[in-house]
Amino acid sequence: MKIFTKLSLLALIIFSSLFANAQNMTDGIFMAKGNLCGGVFYSNDSWNKYWEGTLYRENKNIGTLTTQSITLMGNYGISDRFNVLASIPYISTKASAGVLHGMSGIQDVTLSVKYRIVQAKNLSVIGSVGGSIPTNNYVADFLPLAIGMQSKTLFGRGILYYTLPANLAITLNGTYVAHSNMKVDREMYYSDKGYFTNEMVMPDVVNFGAKFGHYSFRWQLEATYDQQITQGSIDIRRNDMPALCDKFDFTKVGFIAAYRVPQLKDLQIIVTGSKVVAGRNVGESTNISVGLTKYIDFRKNRTSGIPSGPICRPGDVNHNAGGDMKEHK
Amino acid sequence: MNVILTKDIKFIFSTILLLVGITACEKYLDHDGTELGALSPTKIDDTAGSWKTYTSMTLAEFAVPAIVPTPEIVTSSKYLQEIEEVKAEVAKIDDARRDAIRYWNGGGILRWNQIMRELVAKNNLPPAEDANGKYPVPSSADPDNLNGTGTAFPFSNPPYAARAYAYVSVAQYDALVAAIGLKKQYNRKTPNAVDASITPIIVSAPKLSSYPSEDAVMAAVTYEFMKRLFPQKADTLYLYKKKEEQKWFKMWAGVSTRSDIEAGERLGKAVFAKVFARFRTDGMANAVGTQVKWDSLTKRIEEKGEIAWKSLEDAPRPPMLPFYGNVGTWNMDKATLNAISISVPPLATKSTEFQAQVAEVRSYTDNPTRENIAIVHYWADGAGTHTPPGHWNQIAEKYIVAAKQSEVRTARNYALLNTAMMDAAISCWYTKSYYYFPRPTQMDSNIKTLTGLPNFPSYTSGHSTFSSAAATVLSYLFPDGATTFQTQAQEASMSRLYGGIHYKMDCDGGLKIGKAVGDKAVLRGQSDGVQ
Numbered sequence: 001m002k003i004f005t006k007l008s009l010l011a012l013i014i015f016s017s018l019f020a021n022a023q024n025m026t027d028g029i030f031m032a033k034g035n036l037c038g039g040v041f042y043s044n045d046s047w048n049k050y051w052e053g054t055l056y057r058e059n060k061n062i063g064t065l066t067t068q069s070i071t072l073m074g075n076y077g078i079s080d081r082f083n084v085l086a087s088i089p090y091i092s093t094k095a096s097a098g099v100l101h102g103m104s105g106i107q108d109v110t111l112s113v114k115y116r117i118v119q120a121k122n123l124s125v126i127g128s129v130g131g132s133i134p135t136n137n138y139v140a141d142f143l144p145l146a147i148g149m150q151s152k153t154l155f156g157r158g159i160l161y162y163t164l165p166a167n168l169a170i171t172l173n174g175t176y177v178a179h180s181n182m183k184v185d186r187e188m189y190y191s192d193k194g195y196f197t198n199e200m201v202m203p204d205v206v207n208f209g210a211k212f213g214h215y216s217f218r219w220q221l222e223a224t225y226d227q228q229i230t231q232g233s234i235d236i237r238r239n240d241m242p243a244l245c246d247k248f249d250f251t252k253v254g255f256i257a258a259y260r261v262p263q264l265k266d267l268q269i270i271v272t273g274s275k276v277v278a279g280r281n282v283g284e285s286t287n288i289s290v291g292l293t294k295y296i297d298f299r300k301n302r303t304s305g306i307p308s309g310p311i312c313r314p315g316d317v318n319h320n321a322g323g324d325m326k327e328h329k
Numbered sequence: 330m331n332v333i334l335t336k337d338i339k340f341i342f343s344t345i346l347l348l349v350g351i352t353a354c355e356k357y358l359d360h361d362g363t364e365l366g367a368l369s370p371t372k373i374d375d376t377a378g379s380w381k382t383y384t385s386m387t388l389a390e391f392a393v394p395a396i397v398p399t400p401e402i403v404t405s406s407k408y409l410q411e412i413e414e415v416k417a418e419v420a421k422i423d424d425a426r427r428d429a430i431r432y433w434n435g436g437g438i439l440r441w442n443q444i445m446r447e448l449v450a451k452n453n454l455p456p457a458e459d460a461n462g463k464y465p466v467p468s469s470a471d472p473d474n475l476n477g478t479g480t481a482f483p484f485s486n487p488p489y490a491a492r493a494y495a496y497v498s499v500a501q502y503d504a505l506v507a508a509i510g511l512k513k514q515y516n517r518k519t520p521n522a523v524d525a526s527i528t529p530i531i532v533s534a535p536k537l538s539s540y541p542s543e544d545a546v547m548a549a550v551t552y553e554f555m556k557r558l559f560p561q562k563a564d565t566l567y568l569y570k571k572k573e574e575q576k577w578f579k580m581w582a583g584v585s586t587r588s589d590i591e592a593g594e595r596l597g598k599a600v601f602a603k604v605f606a607r608f609r610t611d612g613m614a615n616a617v618g619t620q621v622k623w624d625s626l627t628k629r630i631e632e633k634g635e636i637a638w639k640s641l642e643d644a645p646r647p648p649m650l651p652f653y654g655n656v657g658t659w660n661m662d663k664a665t666l667n668a669i670s671i672s673v674p675p676l677a678t679k680s681t682e683f684q685a686q687v688a689e690v691r692s693y694t695d696n697p698t699r700e701n702i703a704i705v706h707y708w709a710d711g712a713g714t715h716t717p718p719g720h721w722n723q724i725a726e727k728y729i730v731a732a733k734q735s736e737v738r739t740a741r742n743y744a745l746l747n748t749a750m751m752d753a754a755i756s757c758w759y760t761k762s763y764y765y766f767p768r769p770t771q772m773d774s775n776i777k778t779l780t781g782l783p784n785f786p787s788y789t790s791g792h793s794t795f796s797s798a799a800a801t802v803l804s805y806l807f808p809d810g811a812t813t814f815q816t817q818a819q820e821a822s823m824s825r826l827y828g829g830i831h832y833k834m835d836c837d838g839g840l841k842i843g844k845a846v847g848d849k850a851v852l853r854g855q856s857d858g859v860q
Contacts, residue, residue, distance in 0.1 A: 061642055097643065098643070099770045099778045101777035101779050101829070102777070139702050139706070141706060142706070142779075181358065184706070185702070185703045185706035186709065186714070187723070188362075188715055188719070188720065188723060189713070190451050190714065193447060194363075194446060194450050194451070196361065196723060197358065197361055199360070201357060202356075203356060204356070231356070237454055237713070238454060239454050239455055240454050240712065
């Protein structure tokens with residue numbers, strides 16, 4: 001254990017100096033040691049109303065802004081309580097009205113590590129750090145059509161995961177995302193004042209999330225709530241376009257539904273949906289995503305009774321063959 | 330178990346420390362691009378009083394009791410009281426004053442140019458449509474839109490900005506010429522030269538004589554103009570604060586007295602009044618037009634069997650200042666400018682040559698390269714920025730700073746540059762309304778643009794006209810940079826083609842006409858008495 005802690009700290013430092021933010025990195029589930037969960041997700045996000053600062057409006061010269069993405073993700077169990085996660089999306093944007101050109105390309109790679117710090121009865125206390133880095137010089141300073149922010153991030157996240165009877169669980173998470181300043185293609189912009197440089201301050205971001213629902217080997221049905229608070233104070237000015245340094249805040253509600261299909265060797269189909277219900281400088285977007293994930297056990301010697309696949313809490317036994325995970329203790 | 334928990338706690342602390350270390354840094358930029366070192370001119374230009382001004386003026390008209398009377402001699406008791414005041418102010422030095430002294434010691438004309446570009450950017454936002462699909466016209470009578478029925482004033486779009494830069498530069502230049510002429514005439518010593526016990530703070534001992542204060546002249550003439558160009562309450566307060574700083578900082582630094590400053594302020598106001606008289610009557614008031622006039626522009630083209638420009642915005646927006654082409658010119662008479670403006674006609678929309686030009690635009694936007702997008706965005710200078718004329722002021726700033734030019738020479742060079750660019754704007758807008766040519770996207774709706782589509786006719790390209798005029802003037806002023814300026818103008822011009830908002834002929838026509846307009850400013854520069 002001593003050695004492991006040292007190793008994990010070392011890993012933390014290495015990873016945190018490189019990378020940040022990612023999806024599905026916010027839950028209390030771990031991959032068992034030697035197991036990989038790999039997946040691909042398609043997501044469709046669209047809005048036709050947005051908040052210009054606090055002013056709720058439409059823009060007939062944008063129409064409906066649609067962002068589609070295909071994301072590859074992976075989650076590997078170094079141990080039952082220490083996981084490495086990565087994701088990388090390809091993103092494409094399009095406006096249904098007006099003359100502006102859509103954008104597309106590979107965005108940022110996100111890497112993080114997740115560590116179960118404490119398990120006290122049914123409560124897991126989990127810490128995660130990670131970061132993200134743009135994979136290429138895609139155009140960022142072209143909101144709302146840009147595919148990303150072209151900013152390096154570093155994040156720290158705390159997760160509380162509490163299991164209840166009947167495979168119900170509640171997950172709370174909070175994340176602080178530090179953004180690096182970024183370079184744009186121009187040498188003048190106005191935000192809180194005039195800047196005559198191509199460098200832009202990117203405000204840091206705080207995220208809170210909560211999930212509640214059923215999680216078993218076969219099924220996942222959860223309701224989700226997410227909130228983002230950007231630390232800056234710059235609003236889109238009246239009838240201006242959004243800028244990268246704006247205060248992008250939102251409150252979002254949604255669901256996750258997943259089923260592991262026995263006939264397809266336990267291939268998991270995941271459908272998520274969410275809707276922004278309140279915001280500032282963001283679109284009132286509706287998001288639907290569909291994903292396929294698969295667990296692969298890389299261990300050479302698979303002994304019966306050693307967990308394989310996802311672990312909802314320590315001590316989960318092998319839950320292949322469709323058996324629901326047993327209530328622990 | 331306890332051991333593990335201890336390790337866990339260490340782990341948590343390590344993580345927290347790591348995160349705090351990463352995120353504790355404050356969010357600001359080390360450089361915002363406004364940094365200027367102390368101005369120490371290569372030439373002091375103390376003979377600038379004989380340089381040719383834009384408004385007709387004589388020193389005698391300002392050397393009157395109400396403006397800049399003969400000053401008290403430095404041995405008078407009144408003056409000695411002023412010296413005591415200077416000493417008292419010097420003793421009050423604090424960090425805020427040191428910051429102000431350092432700021433303005435970078436050069437008054439350069440500072441005001443930065444401030445003006447900032448306010449242009451701040452106010453450069455098109456009005457939003459109202460509930461009836463109409464666009465309110467910004468009104469200086471209600472700049473903050475307190476009635477809520479209109480929109481904020483101004484919308485400092487490129488023509489508005491070009492005019493703002495030109496008038497403020499001209500007013501500053503004329504005011505400094507007058508100030509230096511009067512300085513030579515009165516030749517009053519600076520307080521630190523009169524009383525050796527005063528040691529200048531931060532600033533060097535001035536090389537020009539003291540009366541009237543050129544800083545107060547700049548502060549007054551600029552403030553008076555800019556508060557009319559940017560009359561929103563917050564902007565006026567911001568300008569007032571800057572004005573007060575520049576007006577007094579040399580007294581805080583120990584090198585100006587109250588009478589130097591007060592005379593300077595009166596002179597600045599007097600020169601402002603002369604330049605403002607031209608400003609009020611230059612035809613800008615009619616630049617917006619009316620529905621009937623807009624319709625007549627369309628009708629005139631359609632009667633010729635051509636396709637007229639139309640707004641592609643939803644709701645359709647009236648063209649931006651379509652009668653700006655009739656505003657008064659600077660470096661040539663109106664007839665000359667009009668002739669230049671229509672000297673290069675566009676292709677007919679039915680011609681095969683034109684079809685090839687549409688296809689060329691499409692070829693750039695169908696699969697844009699990252700390099701081209703960077704060029705498009707570098708030169709876009711669209712809504713919310715200091716506009717193309719502002720960009721060329723930014724370019725000029727580097728050369729002016731490197732050449733360590735005096736305040737009056739800086740003002741003269743900005744005046745040449747900015748009058749050339751206002752003439753370029755007038756010429757280009759004349760051309761645009763004359764041919765009223767449709768944008769590429771109007772001809773081929775598959776052309777999607779990589780920057781905002783300007784809401785006015787296509788021919789000629791404003792960026793090309795501005796850039797060519799600016800590059801011509803800057804090449805005259807800074808011959809060592811000529812190749813760079815020409816390359817930049819070409820790139821600025823092509824950026825509009827890459828972005829899908831202009832045909833190649835718009836760019837070529839704009840470059841050609843811009844050069845002709847710039848040449849007229851160079852002619853003025855060659856005969857204004859500046860060595």
